[in-house]
Amino acid sequence: MSERSLLLALNLDGAGNDPIESASYAQEAENAGFHAVSFSADGLLDAVQRASFSAPKTQRIALIPVIDALFTEPFHTATQLASLDIISQGRSGWILETQNEAVQAQAVGRETLPDHGLSTEAADVITTHRRLWDSWEENAVIRDVASGRYLDANKLHYADVQGKSFSVKGPAITPRPPQGQLPIIAPAPLFTDEGLQHCRLNGADVVKLNGANFDELLAQAQIASRKGAVAIDLDVYLDTATETGAQRLAAQGVQPTERAEFTGTPKRLTEFLARFAEATANPGDQRRHLVHLYPGDLRVDSQVLIEEVLPELKHSNLLAPVGNTLRESFGLPVAKNRFQEAS
Amino acid sequence: MSKQNQLRFGVFFQGVNSSTIWRSEASGSQTDFASFRQLAQTAERGIFSAFFLGEGLRLREHLGSIHELDVAGRPDAQTMLAALAAVTSKIGLVATQNTTYNDPADLAHRLASLDLISGGRAAWNIVTTHNAWTGANFRRGGYLEHHERYSHAEDFVRTVRQIWEGSPVHHRGRHYDVDYTGTIPASPQLRPVLFQAGDSPEGRDFAARQTDVIFSAHVGLEDALQFRQDINERAAKVGRAENSVKIMPGAEFIIAETPGAAEEKYHWVRENQIGPQQALAYIEQFWGTRLDGVDPYGPLPEFDPVVERSSVTRGSGFQGAKSLELANAWRAEAKDKGQNIIQFVRSRSHRADHTFTGSYDQIADRLAQYAELGAVDGFNITPWLIPTGLDEIVDHLVPRLQERGIYPEAYADTLRENLGLSIDSNHEQQAIKILSTAQEAS
Numbered sequence: 171m172s173e174r175s176l177l178l179a180l181n182l183d184g185a186g187n188d189p190i191e192s193a194s195y196a197q198e199a200e201n202a203g204f205h206a207v208s209f210s211a212d213g214l215l216d217a218v219q220r221a222s223f224s225a226p227k228t229q230r231i232a233l234i235p236v237i238d239a240l241f242t243e244p245f246h247t248a249t250q251l252a253s254l255d256i257i258s259q260g261r262s263g264w265i266l267e268t269q270n271e272a273v274q275a276q277a278v279g280r281e282t283l284p285d286h287g288l289s290t291e292a293a294d295v296i297t298t299h300r301r302l303w304d305s306w307e308e309n310a311v312i313r314d315v316a317s318g319r320y321l322d323a324n325k326l327h328y329a330d331v332q333g334k335s336f337s338v339k340g341p342a343i344t345p346r347p348p349q350g351q352l353p354i355i356a357p358a359p360l361f362t363d364e365g366l367q368h369c370r371l372n373g374a375d376v377v378k379l380n381g382a383n384f385d386e387l388l389a390q391a392q393i394a395s396r397k398g399a400v401a402i403d404l405d406v407y408l409d410t411a412t413e414t415g416a417q418r419l420a421a422q423g424v425q426p427t428e429r430a431e432f433t434g435t436p437k438r439l440t441e442f443l444a445r446f447a448e449a450t451a452n453p454g455d456q457r458r459h460l461v462h463l464y465p466g467d468l469r470v471d472s473q474v475l476i477e478e479v480l481p482e483l484k485h486s487n488l489l490a491p492v493g494n495t496l497r498e499s500f501g502l503p504v505a506k507n508r509f510q511e512a513s
Numbered sequence: 514m515s516k517q518n519q520l521r522f523g524v525f526f527q528g529v530n531s532s533t534i535w536r537s538e539a540s541g542s543q544t545d546f547a548s549f550r551q552l553a554q555t556a557e558r559g560i561f562s563a564f565f566l567g568e569g570l571r572l573r574e575h576l577g578s579i580h581e582l583d584v585a586g587r588p589d590a591q592t593m594l595a596a597l598a599a600v601t602s603k604i605g606l607v608a609t610q611n612t613t614y615n616d617p618a619d620l621a622h623r624l625a626s627l628d629l630i631s632g633g634r635a636a637w638n639i640v641t642t643h644n645a646w647t648g649a650n651f652r653r654g655g656y657l658e659h660h661e662r663y664s665h666a667e668d669f670v671r672t673v674r675q676i677w678e679g680s681p682v683h684h685r686g687r688h689y690d691v692d693y694t695g696t697i698p699a700s701p702q703l704r705p706v707l708f709q710a711g712d713s714p715e716g717r718d719f720a721a722r723q724t725d726v727i728f729s730a731h732v733g734l735e736d737a738l739q740f741r742q743d744i745n746e747r748a749a750k751v752g753r754a755e756n757s758v759k760i761m762p763g764a765e766f767i768i769a770e771t772p773g774a775a776e777e778k779y780h781w782v783r784e785n786q787i788g789p790q791q792a793l794a795y796i797e798q799f800w801g802t803r804l805d806g807v808d809p810y811g812p813l814p815e816f817d818p819v820v821e822r823s824s825v826t827r828g829s830g831f832q833g834a835k836s837l838e839l840a841n842a843w844r845a846e847a848k849d850k851g852q853n854i855i856q857f858v859r860s861r862s863h864r865a866d867h868t869f870t871g872s873y874d875q876i877a878d879r880l881a882q883y884a885e886l887g888a889v890d891g892f893n894i895t896p897w898l899i900p901t902g903l904d905e906i907v908d909h910l911v912p913r914l915q916e917r918g919i920y921p922e923a924y925a926d927t928l929r930e931n932l933g934l935s936i937d938s939n940h941e942q943q944a945i946k947i948l949s950t951a952q953e954a955s
């Protein structure tokens with residue numbers, strides 16, 4: 171059952187601070203069959219806004235910002251993500267990061283956290299998002315002329331989150347997002363017994379694995395996929411007719427990232443992706459798994475991906491269908507509202 | 514007529530308020546992107562300078578529970594404006610954001626992002642909402658005293674400006690520190706335009722010192738002229754030129770082909786804005802208790818308010834008032850005018866204002882008077898219908914204003930230019946020079 175289980179996301183930071191260019195890459199990625207594009211935070215324009223700018227210019231592809239969970243306000247990020255989901259009609263998600271660095275902390279007048287506190291802090295922050303996104307039932311706007319009520323207060327709920335380092339009252343100021351709950355992708359080290367959980371009511375939906383060694387990455391992915399959806403990050407430098415990926419990498423002289431680095435032919439990348447699909451295939455589970463590609467050179471590598479890698483993956487029937495929402499693409503069950511069930 | 518006395522329009526998509534009609538067939542979604550796009554594109558067709566979004570960081574409550582009677586539930590301002598930047602090309606994009614429950618570094622980054630994403634069309638409408646009730650949604654909780662709201666806001670805005678200028682910031686604040694260096698280059702308008710909304714004397718002084726434009730609540734002609742003078746005096750004290758702080762009051766336009774049709778529409782609008790439940794809720798705010806048994810078509814309650822000071826719908830921005838005095842005055846007024854509760858509330862509501870109800874030509878003439886007297890620099894129009902509420906204004910009023918020479922015929926490139934703003938500090942002039950040299954070079 172190794173068929174059609176693979177999701178592909180393309181990081182668009184290479185388009186820099188030009189939103190029009192980034193949107194045109196998003197359109198190309200959409201036409202090529204990518205499931206998502208991502209926007210990360212480092213030094214560039216606000217990731218949520220870059221994603222949002224691309225929303226009216228695309229129809230099916232998901233738009234996923236990378237957002238830090240430590241030195242941001244959960245109430246604001248929950249509102250922003252819900253809004254992005256509304257604007258894109260269910261095509262957003264959240265790649266969660268914990269940038270536990272002094273620079274980030276001091277920007278907002280706070281201190282870094284002890285390492286052992288990261289998991290519970292991330293869990294509290296995610297719980298806040300989850301509860302705020304549930305705080306409006308889907309049909310809370312009733313527009314009932316007879317009783318003069320626009321809202322039904324019985325369908326609105328206080329979030330009442332009491333985290334270790336903060337509390338949030340709620341309800342949200344934005345109605346329930348179209349997906350109900352946005353898919354949350356969080357790094358594996360945050361998942362602990364007492365902190366963040368995988369596939370739980372207040373947990374993350376997708377565990378993101380990182381590692382330099384490909385075989386190890388596949389082995390980890392295989393284990394993690396028994397429990398739920400998995401994502402891996404990959405830096406890609408692909409060979410073209412005129413130069414090899416390795417040559418381009420050397421010429422760029424960039425710092426190595428914590429991500430696995432792929433250099434080589436499109437064919438070899440396709441083979442690796444097939445192995446990932448194989449490793450994560452789970453006949454008993456609907457959920458699909460994500461490979462998040464960071465092109466070494468967006469212009470060059472996205473072209474190779476679009477012209478050579480994706481057609482081959484489609485041909486081998488490895489690409490999962492692009493759903494109407496990101497939840498659907500991941501094969502996540504419809505998000506039930508905790509408050510609605512309780513009443 | 515001189516160019517200086519042109520009027521500019523903004524549109525305020527309120528999202529949470531009692532003046533947006535939700536019960537009509539024509540009432541569209543308050544949340545869908547399509548509504549925002551339609552309104553913004555209509556405004557742009559009418560050469561509006563700005564598209565405004567409001568902010569309220571806690572869902573409103575009435576007598577201790579969620580307020581149900583008005584439109585509510587709005588998308589995040591800057592996330593929405595970034596999407597609107599993709600479907601518009603000239604109109605300014607203004608986000609209301611408060612200085613208490615945002616962090617300066619984060620807000621500076623996001624506003625600078627919006628400014629670049631929109632090609633120099635962003636603005637920040639600065640508000641200082643500080644109550645602890647709103648603070649319950651944030652990490653710091655309600656940490657700011659009422660009297661500190663503007664000193665804190667001023668520190669905040671200075672910090673944001675420094676970040677935009679690109680200098681490393683090491684701010685030691687009373688409540689928190691900020692160490693940060695911005696990473697975003699300047700936009701074609703250098704930095705986002707600064708609006709301010711908040712009417713206290715402290716708020717006005719703050720605006721005179723720090724901001725480019727005031728979003729005011731003074732719309733009647735006399736009131737507007739007085740406010741202009743007051744702001745000019747405050748600005749003069751800090752060395753700013755006359756009329757350099759622009760003023761755009763919020764306004765509601767109810768217009769039609771003929772005066773009679775406009776009057777009819779006026780009544781339709783008021784009836785739809787204020788139904789029996791809304792009228793009772795309005796009175797309840799000041800009486801401090803539910804008035805379930807009270808007939809909205811009867812007189813004001815004979816019993817006295819149960820509270821000493823009104824608690825008013827939380828999040829609506831009203832100030833507390835002495836309840837008994839107010840109740841006595843209102844009962845006398847309603848009796849005098851022979852009004853029942855609904856009639857009284859409809860006539861009392863700040864929106865009962867008739868200033869801009871009339872035929873297209875009447876209103877164009879009235880606006881010409883504002884322009885001639887220099888009472889305001891424009892209006893921030895609050896449509897009572899979403900998303901079609903600007904159609905008549907754009908199709909019928911704007912052309913008449915253009916004929917009278919008091920409204921722009923075309924857009925300039927940036928919001929700053931569209932609002933006729935000059936750069937008034939040496940520092941900013943210096944920075945503009947550097948920016949334009951860099952642009953010429955590239």
Ligand SMILES: Cc1cc2nc3c(=O)[nH]c(=O)nc-3n(C[C@H](O)[C@H](O)[C@H](O)COP(=O)(O)O)c2cc1C
Pocket residue numbers: 566567568569609611639640641642710711712713714715716717728729730763830
């Ligand atoms: C026309 C107008 C519109 C306003 N819109 C908002 C808004 O959308 N959100 C908000 O938090 N405050 C808004 N306010 C500002 C708050 O009322 C203000 O920041 C607060 O009352 C404190 O300032 P003050 O004491 O000077 O009035 C607005 C004010 C005015 C005059």
